[in-house]
Amino acid sequence: MNKEFSQLPQVAFCILLALSLRERHGYEIIKQVQEDSNGKINLGPGALYTSIKQLRERGLILEVVHKDDIRRRYYKLSGDGAQALEEQLRYYDNVVSLAQKRKLLNGILAHGQAA
Amino acid sequence: MAKQHEPYRIYKALLHLYPKSHRKAYGQQMVQTLDDILSDQHSRYGRFGVWLRVAYELPINIIEENFNSIGEISVNKLTKISNRQLLFGVLAVLIIGSYVAMAVIWRHQRTQIMELNSTMDTVSQNIFATNGGDYNAVTIIPSEGAVYLPLAKLKLPATPLNEGLVYSYKTGLSAPGGKKLPPVLDIGVHDLAVNNFSTTKQFDCSQVVYASFTTPSYPINPMWESDGSVKLTDGRTMNVYYAPRISGCEGAWQANNIDTKAIADSLKQAVSY
Numbered sequence: 172m173n174k175e176f177s178q179l180p181q182v183a184f185c186i187l188l189a190l191s192l193r194e195r196h197g198y199e200i201i202k203q204v205q206e207d208s209n210g211k212i213n214l215g216p217g218a219l220y221t222s223i224k225q226l227r228e229r230g231l232i233l234e235v236v237h238k239d240d241i242r243r244r245y246y247k248l249s250g251d252g253a254q255a256l257e258e259q260l261r262y263y264d265n266v267v268s269l270a271q272k273r274k275l276l277n278g279i280l281a282h283g284q285a286a
Numbered sequence: 287m288a289k290q291h292e293p294y295r296i297y298k299a300l301l302h303l304y305p306k307s308h309r310k311a312y313g314q315q316m317v318q319t320l321d322d323i324l325s326d327q328h329s330r331y332g333r334f335g336v337w338l339r340v341a342y343e344l345p346i347n348i349i350e351e352n353f354n355s356i357g358e359i360s361v362n363k364l365t366k367i368s369n370r371q372l373l374f375g376v377l378a379v380l381i382i383g384s385y386v387a388m389a390v391i392w393r394h395q396r397t398q399i400m401e402l403n404s405t406m407d408t409v410s411q412n413i414f415a416t417n418g419g420d421y422n423a424v425t426i427i428p429s430e431g432a433v434y435l436p437l438a439k440l441k442l443p444a445t446p447l448n449e450g451l452v453y454s455y456k457t458g459l460s461a462p463g464g465k466k467l468p469p470v471l472d473i474g475v476h477d478l479a480v481n482n483f484s485t486t487k488q489f490d491c492s493q494v495v496y497a498s499f500t501t502p503s504y505p506i507n508p509m510w511e512s513d514g515s516v517k518l519t520d521g522r523t524m525n526v527y528y529a530p531r532i533s534g535c536e537g538a539w540q541a542n543n544i545d546t547k548a549i550a551d552s553l554k555q556a557v558s559y
Contacts, residue, residue: 196319196322197315197318197319197322198319198322198323198326201323213339215339215340215343215347216315216316216323216340217316217340217343217344217347217348218343218347220308220312220315220316220319221347221350221351223312224308224311224312242318243318243322244315
């Protein structure tokens, strides 16, 4: 994988995050993404499979066929996908740490409450 | 996949608008996922909401996928152009194309029509043709407040009767066998002395061409009204003369079934530069 860090699109990141726990099929991914984003990201089948296609092309996820459920295709993280997710999480972690250090979160919250 | 209601069939049909590769790889899974989503909805409103979201998402997604497909298959693999560069190229082509189209329309408008400030309700033509020879024709339609340049190059015989020329444009003509014929333009001579019209020359309108404008000056004739020299919007100068306000003239137009508006409309359609 290219060692240079590249930001993942938000939906792609959410899908990788959803697949970090276990393999999932399309609807399971949609539900997990919805849950992880507190209902803010609500994917339809079109957007979901566009992202899945892009992630597969980048080698970040793999397609899996389950013998007991041949109608649905399942997807799982590849090694590169797990690494990309980790890099992205580290980046966010760093951003959050920075925000906490600068007391941005408290400031923003306080500002929001005051308003 | 339990249900095969009408929306499903429409959804499946719409999947054909995706690029073939995408449809082949993911079409069935998209339908399956939609089926899973709908099966999980326990109310009619919930299912309606899902369809609403699909209706919103699908067209955008189809366009996006087709665009990606063009970028990847047709261009990227041949020229290594990125999608962003392709998008930029398409936008540039669209912008340039719009400018060209606007320029063509503007030029067409500019050369074809000149505004007049007349309320006279007649049609006339301003070539003084008594000497015969080659003339550039102009149709003046004061009822529309415009001068049309129908752009016919006329070769006219010398005749003392050429006080005015009349256009009669005929469309929908057909030969005896039923074969359609092109529109024709009858050029008639208006004999002021007897208020009569006679057809002297018929043009195949596919041969009507644009001619540069060199209107000869018209001698002073008290029976005609003139607004003198007029500057055309493209910079050329022409002398405009209107059909005379002679008693009986309008009746003569009507008697000869000359519909000035129809002539103008037909000429506009017929003439291409």
